[in-house]
Amino acid sequence: MLPTRGYATKGPTSGLEPFNFERREPGPHDVLIEILYCGICHSDIHQARDEWGGAIYPMVPGHEIVGRVARVGSQVKRFKVGEVAGVGTIVDSCRVCESCKEGLEQYCARHIAWTYNGTEQDEKTPTYGGYSSQIVVDEHYTLKISPKLPLANVAPLLCAGITTYSPLRHFNVGPGQRVGIVGLGGLGHMAVKLAASMGTEVTVFSTSKRKEQDAHRLGAHDFVVSLDPKNLDALANRFDFILDAVSAPHDVNAYLNLLRRDGVMAMVGVPARPLEVQAFSLILKRRKLTGSGVGGIRETQEMLDYCAEHNITSDVEVIPIQQVNEAYERTLKGDVRYRFVIDMKTL
Numbered sequence: 001m002l003p004t005r006g007y008a009t010k011g012p013t014s015g016l017e018p019f020n021f022e023r024r025e026p027g028p029h030d031v032l033i034e035i036l037y038c039g040i041c042h043s044d045i046h047q048a049r050d051e052w053g054g055a056i057y058p059m060v061p062g063h064e065i066v067g068r069v070a071r072v073g074s075q076v077k078r079f080k081v082g083e084v085a086g087v088g089t090i091v092d093s094c095r096v097c098e099s100c101k102e103g104l105e106q107y108c109a110r111h112i113a114w115t116y117n118g119t120e121q122d123e124k125t126p127t128y129g130g131y132s133s134q135i136v137v138d139e140h141y142t143l144k145i146s147p148k149l150p151l152a153n154v155a156p157l158l159c160a161g162i163t164t165y166s167p168l169r170h171f172n173v174g175p176g177q178r179v180g181i182v183g184l185g186g187l188g189h190m191a192v193k194l195a196a197s198m199g200t201e202v203t204v205f206s207t208s209k210r211k212e213q214d215a216h217r218l219g220a221h222d223f224v225v226s227l228d229p230k231n232l233d234a235l236a237n238r239f240d241f242i243l244d245a246v247s248a249p250h251d252v253n254a255y256l257n258l259l260r261r262d263g264v265m266a267m268v269g270v271p272a273r274p275l276e277v278q279a280f281s282l283i284l285k286r287r288k289l290t291g292s293g294v295g296g297i298r299e300t301q302e303m304l305d306y307c308a309e310h311n312i313t314s315d316v317e318v319i320p321i322q323q324v325n326e327a328y329e330r331t332l333k334g335d336v337r338y339r340f341v342i343d344m345k346t347l
Contacts, residue, residue: 005347006132007321008058008124012050015325019058023136031079031142032071033087039156039316040340041245042186043270045158045328047117052135053273056117062130063089063115063342064347065156066151067146076139076181084151086143086304087135088158089294091115091127095140103298106143107159131321133347143301146308153313156186156339157304159294159326160314162241164191165303167266167292173241175199180242182255186327186331187245187268189315189338191216195243197310203239205232205255214337218315237285244257245269256281256289267291314339 001022008019046052052084052214065087069079079085092113093100099107106112113120116129146156153255162288164187173179179200181191182206188204196219203222204215212223224231232254238260256265256277265287282289293315295303306315315338327340 002134002136004128004133006060006128007324007347008128008131009048009059010058012048012055016048016061016131016328018184019060021060023128023134026073028073028075029138029140030073030136031069031076031085032134033040033065033067033085033138033142034070034134034138035065035067035130035132035344037066037118037152037155037318038313038342038344039159039326040324040331040342041159042331043159044210045331046270047097048328054117054218056119056126058115060128060131061116062132062342063087064155064160065115065135066145066155067135068157069342070134072139078139078144079142081345084145084147086154086158087115087130087137087141088143088162088300089115090297091137091141093122101269104296106294106296131324131342133323141297142289142295143304144307145304149308149311149313152318152341152343153316154304154307155341156190156314157307158300160186160190161194161270161307161338162295162300163187163293164245164302165194165306166295166299167243167268167290168194168241169299170292171241171266173198173200176241177201177240178203178238178259179204180239180255182226182242182244182250183217183246184270184338185245185334186336186339189218191215191243191245192220193312194206196220197312203235209303226254239263242266243268246269249273249275252276252289253278253281258288259285259287261285262287264288264290268293316341318343320347
């Protein structure tokens with residue numbers, strides 16, 4: 001076993017603190033990664049505080065991992081020692097169900113081994129995430145990272161990047177389309193960059209006027225303060241696609257009414273309470289309301305390659321791990337532009 005240092009929370013009301021644990025020795029198909037950077041995702045906070053239920057403690061969060069390969073198993077073919085590699089939200093799945101065979105491991109019908117707050121395929125061994133010094137992952141679930149991009153800025157692509165890329169690709173968003181992005185935070189800022197790079201006309205909807213300059217810098221063509229209903233009424237039936245990245249309670253019907261006939265609105269934010277949907281918001285224009293999570297391993301690699309080609313990374317604030325609890329509180333207040341990333345050499 002490999003002695004490993006990390007930060008963990010021991011309960012829903014506890015802060016994160018130093019935690020020593022063990023990783024397995026790399027097997028024939030495994031890659032040992034020395035973690036260099038790990039992003040802080042809002043879902044880390046939800047899970048650390050057991051806001052979604054089913055939390056497993058002690059919990060080492062972190063699923064936006066970038067590091068350097070330190071060792072490879074005897075059968076590993078895709079990675080060499082010294083290369084840069086990444087790990088996202090999934091470290092294993094059943095590999096035999098229909099979804100896994102189609103490269104959609106995120107919808108595995110049997111058992112997904114989430115990077116943390118989950119269990120391995122034995123459904124007993126807990127998984128520990130990227131707020132740690134190293135991680136061991138099967139090469140199939142390990143991702144290639146371009147060394148040409150700033151690695152701290154790449155880390156959030158492993159969740160925020162793929163969470164926004166996946167629905168844009170699935171619904172064939174492209175040139176000539178009008179796209180709305182609701183919310184300009186960790187997810188929303190990536191959605192703006194990606195949608196703009198795909199040749200769409202991007203409009204950002206935000207409750208905060210102070211984010212307008214940032215929205216345009218990130219690639220948005222228009223900015224709408226959503227607090228005023230008149231601003232939304234003027235855009236009825238305009239958009240082909242809307243990506244809703246808001247995790248706070250809000251009126252989804254106001255945005256559904258902005259879709260043209262057969263338009264699609266995809267939810268990637270996770271509000272704490274159920275949202276009400278008026279049937280006529282969908283029926284009158286045959287609109288679609290759908291949800292989307294992360295992508296599978298194949299699509300995540302596609303996203304990383306796309307971002308490397310188009311020089312797209314996240315806007316980040318790099319912190320030492322000793323400030324992780326403060327970063328959680330600042331994230332909840334929206335006091336970050338737009339993602340915290342932990343420099344793991346401070347561990």
